[in-house]
Amino acid sequence: MIPESWIPEILSPQFTWPRPISTVIVEGTPLVPRVPSKLSLRTWGFVHSLLASFSKRYCSLWGVYSTFSCRELLFGLVLKWTERTSIEEVMAMKMARAAGMPVPKVISCGKHGGWVSILMTRLPGTPLLNSDEQFDADAEGPWVHELKQCLHAMRLWRCPTDSKYIGSVIGTAIHSIRVPMHRMGPFTYEAELLKHLLSPASMHSFISTREYEATLLRAKRLNMRPHRITFTHGDLQAHNILVDEGHLSGFLDWESGGWCPEYWEFTTSMRYAKSSWWYQTSYWLGGDQYMPELDSDKALNTLTVDSYVGLW
Structure with missing residues (x-):
């Protein structure tokens, strides 16, 4: 040494x-x-x-x-x-x-x-860690407001080719750990995305047809209202955020970045651990606007989780 x-x-x-x-x-x-x-x-x-x-x-x-x-x-x-x-x-x-x-x-x-x-x-800073603590924006450092500023700006960007286009920034599929085969798109419309996400749905985790159909109906509600397509990081998790001396010093791992429906950023980060600190952080960052979509997304996860867990 x-x-x-x-x-x-x-x-x-x-x-x-x-x-x-x-x-x-x-x-x-x-x-x-x-x-x-x-x-x-x-x-x-x-x-x-x-x-x-x-x-x-x-x-x-x-x-x-x-x-x-x-x-x-x-x-x-x-x-x-x-x-x-x-x-x-x-x-x-x-x-x-x-x-x-x-x-x-x-x-x-x-x-x-x-x-x-x-x-x-290599950027300075320490990755954030999720926990069971309570989130308090006023008690956090400037990083949380700086991260919110980044997300706000990204959501104002528009795909230069088509406002409804869903895919990577160069017109190809997006990598994502939470979709079948861990790739999705490109899609022309949001309805195509939902069809793809529902394609592996099965009754494997359900005790009755009635429960399965009720869950399927919840998932399909994602199409009940139109959504803007915005630039999305796609894996907004605590470990992808670096903080140095209280400031946002790193926004990492853009493997899943691209053009997605406006709810995707938040429903992806809020699907689990409702009581966790990062769930509360994501809620404050903008996830509070998409609670109906989150419910549908959780139903979708129950229907299709067998198709992607363990593949990546």
Whole structure:
């Protein structure tokens, strides 16, 4: 192990770039970034493979544990490389960062067969932890208001191609841990989304046909009122939020980012643990507007959970 006192801080795997500070989050829709060429993806894929090998040796010298999915590097960089990482995630990250949100800066992305890797900056802060405590916005630091500002801006963005379009920012499917096969879309209308979500519905968890049909009716109420299609993070969970000295310092993991119905952000984060701190936080952040949709979403989850739990 290398004595830390001998090495410049920027070479340490604990080095982080300063928290991106922006007093204003852009409310106008950012431009969709250009997708890298196949040659660029292959070239960077080769470079990332070398960096992954280097990271293994680098972390062992520092006595730092590095996971397969997140390889620590010097100069405040991290290499993300998982079966879920995608070009769509890169594009969503770039849009969010262009709007002033504290999102890691993408240095490059590479492709390795069907897998994608992202070389990006490491941000400061500690991930939030869910708990059974009571949420009090006044007792929290500025981070909760800064996060709400980010979500508010995202919900004002409009898909440049079609206001009813549901899919990734580059016109492809969205990855999501809570849908059949963990992919959905693209869809032209919200009704197509609900049809897809209900496609694996079964009576497996029900004791009677009557109970199943009542639950199915609750789920179908998602179509009872129209919804705007808004830019959505898609996995708004406590562990994806970094806080540093009370401020929002990181908004992470945009694997499920794209254009979704306005309720999706909140019903996804509020489906479980109604008494938990994060449920209350999500409610305060805007989930209070979608309680009927949440009821329908919970019914949908009961009908279809067997189709996606354990697959990812």
